[in-house]
Amino acid sequence: GAGVSQTPSNKVTEKGKYVELRCDPISGHTALYWYRQSLGQGPEFLIYFQGTGAADDSGLPNDRFFAVRPEGSVSTLKIQRTERGDSAVYLCASSPDGNIQYFGAGTRLSVL
Amino acid sequence: AQKVTQAQTEISVVEKEDVTLDCVYETRDTTYYLFWYKQPPSGELVFLIRRNSFDEQNEISGRYSWNFQKSTSSFNFTITASQVVDSAVYFCALGSSNYQLIWGAGTKLIIKP
Numbered sequence: 001g002a003g004v005s006q007t008p009s010n011k012v013t014e015k016g017k018y019v020e021l022r023c024d025p026i027s028g029h030t031a032l033y034w035y036r037q038s039l040g041q042g043p044e045f046l047i048y049f050q051g052t053g054a055a056d057d058s059g060l061p062n063d064r065f066f067a068v069r070p071e072g073s074v075s076t077l078k079i080q081r082t083e084r085g086d087s088a089v090y091l092c093a094s095s096p097d098g099n100i101q102y103f104g105a106g107t108r109l110s111v112l
Numbered sequence: 113a114q115k116v117t118q119a120q121t122e123i124s125v126v127e128k129e130d131v132t133l134d135c136v137y138e139t140r141d142t143t144y145y146l147f148w149y150k151q152p153p154s155g156e157l158v159f160l161i162r163r164n165s166f167d168e169q170n171e172i173s174g175r176y177s178w179n180f181q182k183s184t185s186s187f188n189f190t191i192t193a194s195q196v197v198d199s200a201v202y203f204c205a206l207g208s209s210n211y212q213l214i215w216g217a218g219t220k221l222i223i224k225p
Binding site for chain 2: 031040041042043044056059089091101102103104106108
């Protein structure tokens with residue numbers, strides 16, 4: 001079956017703009033995670049959904065970041081008033097049971 | 113606090129050599145999980161293995177093997193007879209009773225033909 005799909009694969013935006021990053025998890029996976037990965041580092045946890053609700057959003061760096069998963073499948077990570085420091089690869093993962101996380105290829109966000 | 117340390121930033125070997133990637137973890141949890149993921153240049157993290165804290169048996173999968181030692185809090189990964197296609201960044205990660213994964217900084221493995 002299809003893996004985790006993230007769109008767009010690359011996003012270039014200007015400082016101060018609003019962006020949305022989309023994640024389509026593996027069908028049937030109830031758990032969904034967002035991570036951020038900076039160059040030369042491991043992924044950094046942002047938020048975890050179990051079904052439609054955000055079970056833990058403690059990793060979101062500030063209130064400019066928000067994520068939704070309204071129907072328990074597709075999720076959107078939203079970043080307001082982007083800053084140059086937001087530039088990174090944003091990774092999405094899904095899991096059927098919270099044990100093994102399966103990752104998408106990520107969205108590379110560049111804030112100019 | 114939970115922490116994963118991958119002290120080797122980059123390793124370069126010639127094809128067919130064996131190579132071991134080190135991973136040392138810190139946790140106060142008695143139940144936890146250890147993972148290895150591979151990240152090729154395409155960027156997608158590929159799951160390799162998951163071990164729970166109660167299972168210290170070493171595991172072998174083809175050319176890959178993993179050595180889990182609770183006494184030294186290590187979960188090392190060995191590739192036997194390395195191949196150019198093994199070139200990637202390899203991450204070790206720690207998960208516990210919650211679902212968050214704590215990641216090491218990764219080891220970049222370069223296999224030269």
